[in-house]
Amino acid sequence: MVQGTTSDAGKTTLVAGLARLLARGGCRVAPFKPQNMALNSAVTADGGEIGRAQALQALAAGVTPHTDFNPVLLKPATDIGAQVIIHGQVVSTLSAKDYHQYKPTAMAAVMQSWARLTAAYDCVLIEGAGSPAEINLRDRDIANMGFAEAADCPVILVADIDRGGVFAHLVGTLELLSPSEQARVKGFIINRFRGDISLLQSGLDWLEARTGRPVIGTLPYLHGLFLDAEDALGDARIDKGEIALRVVAPAFPRISNHTDLDALRLHPQVDFCWVGPGQPIPPADLIVLPGSKSVRADREWMVGQGWDAAIQRHLRYGGKVVGICGGFQMLGKEMRDPQGVEGAPGSSTGLGIFDMETTLEAVKQLRNVSGRLCFGGEAAMTGYEIHMGVSRGAALARPAVRFDDGRSDGAISDDNQVLGSYAHGLFDAPEALAALLAWAGGQAAQPMDVAARRQADLDRLADCLAEHLDLDRLAACFGPAHENAIRAYVA
Template sequence: MSRARSLMIQGTGSNVGKSMLVAGLCRAARNRGLVVRPFKPQNMSNNAAVAADGGEIGRAQALQALACGVAASVHMNPVLLKPESETGSAVIVQGKRLTTLRARDYAALKPQLMAAVGESFARLRQGADLVLVEGAGSPAEINLRAGDIANMGFAAAHDVPVVLAGDIDRGGVIAQIVGTQAVLDASDRALIAGFLVNKFRGDPRLFDAGYAAIEAHTGWRGFGVLPWFPQAHALPAEDALDLRSGGAGGYHIAVPALSRIANFDDLDPLMAEPGLRITMVRAGQPLPGDADLVLIPGSKATIADLAYFRAQGWDVDLAAHIRRGGHVLGICGGYQMLGREIADPEGIEGAPGAVAGLGLLDVRTTMQAAKRVSEVEAVHIASGAWVQGYEIHIGQTTGADCARPVFTVGGVAEGASSANRQIAGSYLHGMFTQDAFRHAWLAAQGVAGAAEYGAGVEAALEALAAHIEAHLDVDALLAAAR
């Protein structure tokens, strides 16, 4: 079996475009005939995907696997941190939940996690030509360097060359890159093969002097300036900060932006539909009175987000929305919130006990330590459309309204609806990615579905690869891998 070469893309900060750069390079390398795999040692995100081998990984790595033309694997993102509170996160290792830790206790676990990271990286390198690695945050966070598994700690342990990406759209990109070099120690600086500049708006030649200044100050070679990619909206976002309202259609969907919103890529296929208008409702804003549907998304901490929902006054707004004849759909945590009660006898999400739900569906949820993580195939009862999706949740939901399910999964009822079908809930993530179901569901709302979502993502990946080939020195980037 061959042992792949590897190259790591690190950033001068969070959200500089590392995930998209890796996805585009994965597709560009695949188009050149290489067998490519993506890898991210450590990710922090509540937007997870279910891998083909049965565990959770970051959504960005699932997109990168698609760019490579391979099934997603838990080894592409061996450590996934899913924030559950302001100070603590669930730690997912090779797809399975290991523990929940406060940030201050995480460092003690890193040696164990580095072993899992190394094992997964070795597995991916077998049988591939190239592994493209994505860093997390920034290597300039030198206070986190001891025991680091996400950036230079990983690169040094596995002798992986690094390309540093800066984000010119934020401003100060010269200081971003030069300043990063200034704080790195000599051994880490030696791992950096060069830099690139991302998200330039306008004529890239206008940055020639700045680009030359970075080369002069750092002594690093530049791999190019990548202009803003206008089709980025067609690719699933990983960071909740990237969620934006959009669309100008006549059917209005309001989405409360929960504080611990999870698996929000459920919204992406709806964003692509020209007949829809999506409003992300932020803290302190009311649910819009002209909404046709309120969609309550998933949450990493349902009970905490239910309290957050009430604190914004959205429960009052939702009651008024229903009185006006508006519809409600809850997905996963949003489904749990719609019921009469959420019980947590084992204290999985906090202190043991039970809280009243919104009381809009006659169901009750009991949190349980066992977590369901599974790809599923379902049939939409109302339309007969086939759906492929996934479930990631703790808790079981039962009650009278489950007698009016939304789907069947392997012949078993799934979800619940009110007697008048005005309110519905389901655990099924990814339901809207299938065009046939989405178009049938929209038709029931009086909206003509037009988008071909999967084809649109594929077209965007091809366009991204072409964009990168046109503006970066891909030959040199691939030559830098070792």
Template structure:
């Protein structure tokens, strides 16, 4: 009989996603068939699934931890912010429209049916479903119509484990405060708690655990020390990708306001021979960069306007003049062209804007979203790898005649006459060790190749072992409830 348990957080970014990934790997290693599930996620860092949809990148990592292919039922509702007060709504992998926050709040109750449908279908093919909440159940102003935390737990009959983050301070108040504000029915759904991100000797928090247990009546599942290898795992939030010093080959990445599908940065960030610098608003693009990588964007035209407002367009031209290289991926590729036309107002209102003009191509935004998993051949070396596309828009022009990728027999990508500026729609290329080594070598990189995919699996194993040492997984599993079919 399938069982389920839900991991909720006493706040945002307490480490729920990694805890779920670690638990998925740990219980999978015990021989259970495990599936991750997140009713509602908000992220512009999405993964393309084998069944042709898209889900949050964190759920794709959790699926990998469980030894499963990612499918849309693992994250039935995905919100992708497009502007300050609106987000694209993805339901069971497909775009259904764009809603303002207030309108979405009214729409949420109608989405519960899709959430429960996906949860039921997923639970029919595994032994254990590990559910991840979103934000915190203490946001009781959002309780009415909730599908992400206690609303789902109530509807599906799933018990909850609450996780607090001691690294940010005030973890006793996080846990006890959550207990205090929740209505009794929701409070009773929480069966235990755990403390995450502890630095130092966990036994020093024994008195703190006693206080929490006394004030809430919830038992502790353990104090989880800071996991040092988390940087080796793909990040869902750009804030989790930190600039770091490598061995001298510098990649500068302007942090776009609506940056999307930035998993292209994960392999570079993990590679010890690459110096990744995330360029924040108000900072110039570094003059000593070997490569400027312009990542994907959920709102290409508005991010292009912001790119210019930061003065990065001037920095980029100077970078190319000095002999530097530029790579634009997806939205970044569109920005590098001569114009971007949006005749149907996909990104707001109908308009045509000038691009950065570094590639002789033009882009037309189209209503249809392109989603695909592809086998790709890197034409300069013949290296074969996999990548994915997730975008709206069609890009054409003379510089596409210098395509540098082959996707299922069709040429893709563009590059300038001198080869210093390149663009493509393919994400995920740098995860392939051979491609990454070949591509960076062509730009003058002389470092040793890093085995990225092997590093991810090693980190997931280490994370599972970490939780096995510091959490009472037997007690956690005993708290899981059978799923009603």
């Protein structure tokens, strides 16, 4: 199990890299995160929903995403409450206090998935959540040491040296664990190091002497590494060439599946930026409204931030607008939530661009999709649907996408300036990306394959681990029963 001293220490990345490294050696490996809290999710082959990070790790391992890889997913709807998803399906929306009482039920689901995975795979790589040393969260913990104790598995601690204080993070985390939990920690990995490694050696020697545990490796800062973010917005600086298109998007407070815009953010000829609260909305060729976990609340935030006036001005000057999932719903006349699915029951007005109304219903629609865009030569697209809204209205008679299963999706405005779709991943397929960029005015943009870039970066990550980790020490962390097999897989 990979646990971190902090959030974003590198747990997701390390598990993905180890999964690719082991899979390349012939190991049947599966990722596992007992409990994830994230608004970036993916649809599995068995018709459920898991954290986006576990879908990435499954890709690294060369296996099809399954709900057992992330049996408990929490999708925050407010600062104190979240939608609870067990084995891929919504079971309730609970406050933090009520979820604490629910944890024994959630733990039972976790252990069921754990049993199935350990029976089916040679190796299961487990990712913790946040830090195991959060004292207020240790009671009934199912995400970190609570699970490690129940499953009787060894633990590696990873810390981010780029943030500073790495030795305090590692030693302090270890000191705050119980004696039995401390015994589970078999070694440390230091992540995101920049500079001359020889200058760090005295600190590594001290750490090993102080704790009696080995430093398995120090990983360099991998500039330009593209992997789907678990939750935080990608903000790494990306060098650009000659700009063919300027794109902006609002960073909603409850933004979901913002990885939909990674293809735009990474494209070498697209000048892309997120616009957060209080920031001016810059001129652009294309505005993209992303998904939202709380559509009505994020719609109110948009109004308060001045996006309505900015969008109307943008359209008057001939700009284009794309809405995805919740962003698509906001383009209609009204959004209704009679059952209080995402908050207090009620309704909110939309931008009114599409003659369409949306009602949030109790049953979440989850499916992987493929099809063709209804413009630009009918380019092929792939993606997935995750939504509880059902939209109806005359605007849907002019769809944006036709799926291979015969359904039509989304809408295009009569003046061809506004497009909306429920399909996440709309920009991911190379043909669809090229067609959408051309539609928005970026005819000169060069082709780009996001999936190929992702695979190449997973291989780059695995190569880095193979070079900078002590693979013998890594194999020893798995325990005597598995050490020789792991050593053979990573040799």
